[in-house]
Amino acid sequence: MPIALPDFDQRIYLPQRIIAIVEALAEEQIGPDQALEGSGLEPRDLEKVALRISYRQVIAVFRNALRWSRNPSIALNAGQRMHITAYGMYGYALQSSRSRRDAIEFSRKYSPVIGGVTHTSYSEDGGTACHPTVVVISQDTLSDLYRFALEFGLAAHLTILRDLHQAFRLSRVDIVCPPPAHAAAYARVFQCPVMFDQPINQLRYDAALLDEPIALADRVTHAMAHEACARLLGDIDEADDCAAAVRQNLLRSPGQFPSLEAMSDSLSLSPRRLRRKLDAEQTSYRDIVAEVRKILAIKYLRETRLTHEEIASRLGYSDGANFRRAFIRWTGKNPSQFQGRTETA
Structure with a gap:
């Protein structure tokens, strides 16, 4: 599933992914200076409302987590911190959609505005909804960075799905990587069968969930958030960095x-x-x-x-x-x- 890679140096994305890693490392008594080393960011920068970061900076922080953390499942844990409110206007647009199907249609066009470390598409296989997932920041499926980004991205995606519907459950997760030593953590996080060494990465669940209404749906809020995301997408398309x-x-x-x-x-x-x-x-x-x-x-x-x-x-x-x-x-x-x-x- 080839995708167009973004400009890794454009500083146009919200810093919540970096903040999630910094907070997860803090639980291991690993300070923000170590977490941000080599990223060009200082701890005080994370308090700035106007802060925007690049993929390159996210990669630096991910590598720091791999270097310093003693918790093999830190990426899964950090990804679960990425609640729908962490995505700014994009998150409001999803939360105010009429149904999960409408939210997916919105994300198909506007997901580039959030700078995700994975790119997720959508298909249906009979009565099963499928989200094939590609890692954006690495193409080496055997590298630690690839696995880290995949775990973070899949856990973050699942968190959004659960925020949209509290009773949401996956039916299966497919992973291209071989099973890691902490494979048991996947079962804890995804609460469904997890299959490794698969042809593609994907989340699977009952397609009937797609048409259930979202509790916080609001037409006016969605229209406002939609307009804001359209402007952000235009900024990304036109930016020459x-x-x-x-x-x-x-x-x-x-x-x-x-x-x-x-x-x-x-x-x-x-x-x-x-x-x-x-x-x-x-x-x-x-x-x-x-x-x-x-x-x-x-x-x-x-x-x-x-x-x-x-x-x-x-x-x-x-x-x-x-x-x-x-x-x-x-x-x-x-x-x-x-x-x-x-x-x-």
Whole structure:
């Protein structure tokens, strides 16, 4: 079931998926600094009403959960935190639909506005409703990231279905991955037979449930939420993501950090236009340069034997002391704490 992959760097999605992981890790006494490491986010950012995040940041937080959590079923648990109210106007549109069938028709068109880590379609097989599911952020079915995203996405989808109808029950779940060590947790969460090593991922349930009315259906509220989601979808379709273009230019030539004027010229924009476009994406050229410096600094610390002074020079700092101060400002940690560490997920 091929799908068009989104731009992973567009910061246009609500942060609830990241918040769900941060909260789940907190239950294991794993702090938000560890949960957000490498995402470009600080704990205080999660309190900002206007915060919007990218797929790339979600992936970073998912990898942190894989690295730090001692709970093998954390993705399933975190996905269950994704109640319908976590989706903003999209959630209101689902909740105010006349029936689950109407809600599915709505989601077919407008699901891109929520930035889900899985993409779910719909079909019927006799009297069974089927939701084939594709993982958006990984295509390697044997990777830990794929399994984590799939568990989170399926648990989140089930939570929405249960929010729409409290007595909702699945009849079967199909999973393409082999059974993990924590396979028993799937039965606890989905409360139905779970089949592994299947051709596709999907949720299955009685199609008769599709036409049951939704308790909070409201025509006016649905129309208002529908209009809001249509605007959001238009924003996504039209976004050219100037921040991603700037970020890619900087990463393409590591160690070179041109002025805003030089960057705007390379993007065929006036400096004023570049500033306005970045403002609209809730960032600035200075913030992006700092983000890229942080990305490169962590990469050099983990993957090379460069000294702090050598890294400072590559990042355009006058000396190692200035680099160390900047690094502590970005991460809250000394560069030495990152030296030699490698990814495990």
